[in-house]
Structure formats: C-alpha cells, structure tokens
Amino acid sequence: MGKIILTGDRPTGKLHLGHYVGSLRRRVQLQESGDFERMFVFMADVQALTDNADNPEKIRQNIIEVALDYLSAGLNPTKCTLFIQSQIPELAELTTYLMNLVSVSRVQRNPTVKTEIKMRNFEANLPMGFFCYPVSQAADITAFKATTVPAGEDQEPMIEITRELARRFNQTYGEVLVEPNIMLPENATSRRLPGTDGKEKMSKSLGNCIYLSDDADTVWKKVKGMYTDPTHLNLSDPGHVEGNAVFTYLDAFSTDQDFADFWPEYSNLDALKDAYTHGGVGDMKCKKLLNSVINRMLDPIRERRHEFEQDIPEIFNVLKKGSDEARAAAAQTMDEVRKAMQIDYFNDAALIKQQTDKYKK
Numbered sequence: 001m002g003k004i005i006l007t008g009d010r011p012t013g014k015l016h017l018g019h020y021v022g023s024l025r026r027r028v029q030l031q032e033s034g035d036f037e038r039m040f041v042f043m044a045d046v047q048a049l050t051d052n053a054d055n056p057e058k059i060r061q062n063i064i065e066v067a068l069d070y071l072s073a074g075l076n077p078t079k080c081t082l083f084i085q086s087q088i089p090e091l092a093e094l095t096t097y098l099m100n101l102v103s104v105s106r107v108q109r110n111p112t113v114k115t116e117i118k119m120r121n122f123e124a125n126l127p128m129g130f131f132c133y134p135v136s137q138a139a140d141i142t143a144f145k146a147t148t149v150p151a152g153e154d155q156e157p158m159i160e161i162t163r164e165l166a167r168r169f170n171q172t173y174g175e176v177l178v179e180p181n182i183m184l185p186e187n188a189t190s191r192r193l194p195g196t197d198g199k200e201k202m203s204k205s206l207g208n209c210i211y212l213s214d215d216a217d218t219v220w221k222k223v224k225g226m227y228t229d230p231t232h233l234n235l236s237d238p239g240h241v242e243g244n245a246v247f248t249y250l251d252a253f254s255t256d257q258d259f260a261d262f263w264p265e266y267s268n269l270d271a272l273k274d275a276y277t278h279g280g281v282g283d284m285k286c287k288k289l290l291n292s293v294i295n296r297m298l299d300p301i302r303e304r305r306h307e308f309e310q311d312i313p314e315i316f317n318v319l320k321k322g323s324d325e326a327r328a329a330a331a332q333t334m335d336e337v338r339k340a341m342q343i344d345y346f347n348d349a350a351l352i353k354q355q356t357d358k359y360k361k
C-alpha cells in the first residue's frame with residue numbers, strides 16, 4: 001500500500017506567504033511528485049467553529065477564499081481530493097468513539113492546546129468542543145487511514161495523540177486504524193516565516209501578513225514598511241541579516257535568477273548579504289528586490305485566482321465532488337470501525353444466531 005497524504009487548514013482567513021512557504025508550496029510539490037496512493041486536502045471548518053461558535057459567518061465566507069487560494073497556488077482537484085470537513089458526518093461519529101480511548105488529563109497536557117487556551121482567554125470558560133478538537137483531528141486523520149500528514153511543528157502534539165488513539169483502538173477492538181507520521185517542513189525558514197513587522201510569526205491577528213491574493217500595490221506598501229535592522233541607520237553602516245525580516249524573506253523566496261534579472265550587481269543572496277553586512281547597501285534597494293521577487297512568485301498565482309474567481313459556482317462543484325469522494329473513503333473505514341467494535345448489529349449474523357439460540361426452547 002502506498003502513502004495516503006492528508007492535511008488541512010482552518011478556514012478563518014485568506015492564506016498568506018507563511019502558509020505558502022510552510023505548507024502550500026510543499027503540498028503542490030507532493031501532488032506533482034505523484035508519490036502517493038491518495039492525497040486529501042481539506043478545510044477544517046468544524047475545527048474552526050470550536051473557537052468561532054458565535055461567528056459562523058466568518059467561516060462561511062472563508063471557505064471560498066481558502067479554496068481559491070488552494071487552486072490558484074496549484075492544488076489540482078484531478079490529482080488531490082479537496083473537501084470540507086463538516087460535510088463528512090463520519091468524522092463526528094469516529095470522534096465520539098475515539099473520545100472513549102483518551103483521558104482528559106492526556107489532552108490537557110497537549111502543549112499546542114495549552115498555548116491556544118491562553119491566547120484565546122479560554123482559561124475560565126473553555127468550550128468543550130475546543131478542548132476536544134485534538135480528538136476530532138485524530139478522527140480526521142484516521143478516518144482516511146492517512147500515513148503522512150504534512151504540517152508544522154505546532155501540529156506534532158496532535159499527531160502524537162492521533163498515533164496513541166490509533167494504537168489504542170487497534171489494541172482494544174482489532175487492527176483497523178493506521179498510525180500516521182508527520183511530515184515537517186524541510187528548513188528553518190519554511191517552518192516559521194516572520195511577519196512583515198519582524199515578529200516571530202506571520203499571523204492574521206497580528207496584522208503583519210502578505211496575502212497570496214494581495215495585489216502588486218499592496219505588496220509594495222507592505223514591503224516598503226517592513227522591519228529591517230534598527231541599527232542600520234546610515235547607508236555606510238554595517239547591516240545585520242539575522243533577525244532582519246527582509247533577508248529572511250529573501251532566504252525563503254529569492255533565486256539566483258532573481259538576482260540576474262533584478263540586481264545583477266550581486267550574483268546571489270550570499271553576495272548581497274556579504275555586502276550588506278559590510279555596509280554601503282541601502283534597505284530600500286533590498287526592499288525593491290524583495291518586492292520584485294515576491295511579485296514574480298505571486299503573479300501566476302494572482303492570474304490563476306482571477307480566472308477561478310470568474311466561475312465561483314464551479315469551485316463549489318469541485319468541493320462538493322471532493323467531499324463526496326472523501327465521504328466514501330471515510331464511510332469505508334467506519335464500516336470497518338463499527339464491525340471491529342461489534343456495533344454493526346444488523347450485519348452481525350453471529351449475534352442474531354446467538355440470541356436466537358439463547359431463547360430457543
């Protein structure tokens with residue numbers, strides 16, 4: 001059996017460059033490699049509702065935004081199944097059974113959940129659904145028998161719980177579920193892209209994002225305002241590239257071809273870094289380069305987005321078709337789950353015969 005790849009995002013906003021380097025670009029590469037039996041990418045709207053229960057409109061609006069971002073970044077529905085979590089009721093069913101196999105204290109120890117509870121001020125009033133989302137996520141993964149989950153480091157505790165639950169299920173009821181492995185981003189810059197303000201993470205709530213769907217003017221405005229090196233005051237001052245967001249972005253996105261086309265004075269990023277560190281290179285020039293690099297990368301994505309935007313009903317058709325396909329896969333696993341748990345009463349000839357014999361005089 002080949003790999004089954006599954007991953008997803010909470011549809012709470014448009015996707016940004018952090019999503020692109022951290023996961024989207026990799027997913028497209030995986031998709032094109034063809035090195036898998038099946039690949040699923042989904043919008044985790046059920047999970048998004050666990051901390052947005054009072055704002056379903058936000059989720060509702062962002063389903064299409066995320067779908068457009070997926071498609072314009074290059075995810076191809078003929079190669080990978082795109083679906084919406086809430087449309088697969090089997091996932092809720094599996095969540096219910098998995099909840100019996102993990103303790104409250106085990107979920108409480110999950111560091112990602114801990115941080116999120118603090119960030120959302122949920123300490124005093126923790127929604128049960130939010131607390132249980134790691135179990136629901138384990139169901140998302142195991143219902144498809146996923147072997148491989150491309151995700152960031154913050155998802156490691158979720159995959160760990162998923163593995164424990166799969167193991168526990170199989171020990172208790174028989175071998176049905178598969179223990180998945182996480183597939184982490186390849187390098188440090190892909191793991192966490194800082195915000196345009198230089199803060200640790202690009203994040204919608206911090207307002208420091210460049211979105212895949214930003215137009216060229218918006219990108220330039222954001223790049224112009226980017227955090228660089230606060231000690232680099234005069235052109236001749238030696239500059240620092242560590243902690244300098246412009247250089248972190250150049251690390252993540254620029255190619256030698258970009259230098260040849262946009263700044264031939266330097267043959268590659270190392271040469272520019274060297275000059276910058278010695279002094280004499282202006283921040284504005286670096287920002288102009290970065291702007292060209294980002295726009296070259298985003299142009300084809302924007303173009304495709306514009307095309308997809310012309311036929312929104314077709315995007316919903318694609319998601320419907322993907323959800324139907326995903327549902328069939330999850331339903332197959334659930335048949336096996338119910339059989340293993342011996343709650344498939346109406347198909348259980350042995351049970352019917354046993355009970356018949358018991359009452360036969």
Ligand code: TRP
Nearest residue numbers: 006007008009010044047137140
């Ligand atoms: N928790 C993930 C996030 O916040 C989204 C997600 C939900 C997910 N279910 C998943 C990711 C299953 C990978 C596999 O981005």
